[in-house]
Amino acid sequence: MLEVRSISKGFAGVPAVNDISFEVSENEYITLLGSSGSGKSVLLRIIAGLLEPDAGEIILRGEDISKRSCHERRIGFVQQKYALFPHLNVFDNIAFGLRHRNNDRITDESLITRKVSEMIELVGLVGQEQKMTGQISGGQKQRVSLARTLVTSPEICLLDEPLGALDANLRERMTIELQNIRKELGISFIHVTGNEFEALAMGQKMLVMSEGNIVQQGEPQTLYTMPQDLTTAKSMHSFNIFSGDMMADYLKSGLKGKAPSAKISRASHCAVRMDKIDIDKPTAKASGLEATFLTSEFLGNKVIYFFKTNDDRICEVEDHMSLSEPKHLNPNNAYLLSWDAADMLLYDENKQLIS
């Protein structure tokens, strides 16, 4: 339905988005994960028409819309900081697009009232219509911003870190609501976020961006369990990544004869999920290393233990409370961290997974 073809964009010679292509199907929720500066917001703004790409095309339902100006694209864009019009109340904010758009402007106020009221009901803002934007909470502003875009029935809706400014509680509730709202309307969403949990939880398809490139795309579960690219693994914030000399040492000591030698000799990096590591539990097939315990963080349903490896890197171990009791470790003591060789993902020098 929407096709992004080889989009590139640079600022003052520095590439921000580099030859990016992907497709969005009908009725699909896509999440775009990337750290700040990865080019994800630039990409979104290019699709919306707020920035002009240096090269590439954007095809919407078979039609090239790259040259069309923003207000003629029928692509909705929900700004990160809501960008509500401060001189208008909630109702007028939501009605803005219907009343003032250049194409198909609606002049029948009763029709506007009907459409806006439906949208207000859908996003859960009943009773707030007459309030000014300064009088409502952050979560409500988010809903107004979303409703204002959705009421114009865009072909596709782009959301730039929509939950970024909300507190954790509200964020969780909104993730569910966003999905429900989208399902109800049956349009596609592209949701940009820097939060891996948001990206994993919400997307039917997930794209991972880094340094202006899409490093991997696919179903969230596949990306999480089998990141094809080391950058993807990094952006999940759930892997310990070992590289360089340290890596060579493990392969020599811990992995001796445990993995096919051809695979090991090609590997330059390895990644182990934080929740797959055992502390002080040597088993026959385990590989591992010794590390110094620093501190732990109790998070209610899980504990995160922080260790320092011999090459001064931080190694994190995650223990879920449903699987084990919290451990009492002594700071500055060395412990054996071990894992199943099968849980170790090996990457070559180009950061690609060795399968």
Add this chain to the structure above:
Amino acid sequence: MRSNKGTWLLLAPGMIWILLFLVAPLIMMVYVSFWTQTTFSIKPDLTTQSWVNFFSSDTYFGALLRTIRIWLTVLFVTLVIGYPVALFIGQFIKNKTLQTALLVTCVIPFWTSFLIRVLAWRPMLGKEGAINIILQKIGFIDAPIEVLLFTELSVIIGMVQIYVVFMVGPIAFMIGRIDESLIESARDLGASATTIFRRIILPLSMPGVIVGSIFVTVMVLGEFATASALSGRKVNLLGNIIITQVGSLKWAFAAVAGVVLTVVMATFVAIMLRIVNLRNQI
């Protein structure tokens, strides 16, 4: 209790200042306007004679009407010239340093004294002034335009030039504060540039227009120097009347003119503040 006392203590300097230098003089002015004025002296016997004289005299009532007419004209022209300039500085110049530089450029004329700024218009507008010479040289006119100097027009030209910057500043400030994301959202919702200007930029810049209008109003209504310097004392504003009356020790009469001016200003400011609630906006 303690905080209450503290509040009053903090308020006291400002309150005392305003009481002494604003409220008391105002009351005094109203009071003096009802005193009895004779040729050489003034007595605190209350009478409405000065008020009757003011409103029954063509000279003085005419001056009031002229003052209002010139003020509204200057206000209108400063707005028409000032708004686009402010829009340009606030909206089209994205670089904050350049924005500040341009605003500073607007106040460069203020580096010279007020009188010089006013008098500099004479060699510009005169019969043999720069404008007439240039227009004649390029063959645009045959004879010099005499209406340019020593008329109401020259007073308006002078005042607009002096006060337009007070319109530009507040408007540019308000427009500069409009978040770029609002404009982007409006574009994305399908609004064209003119709609965005009418529905977003214009309403959001209104507080600037109000503040600018109040600045210009307060200054123009109290004006007398520009009028006398550029009209050759032919155009008398209420300010000029006050000056001459005070000069001839007609305090009661000057007080009447002062009260009338204050009422006009206060009414205008009150109306403006009703239109836009500045407290919410700034």
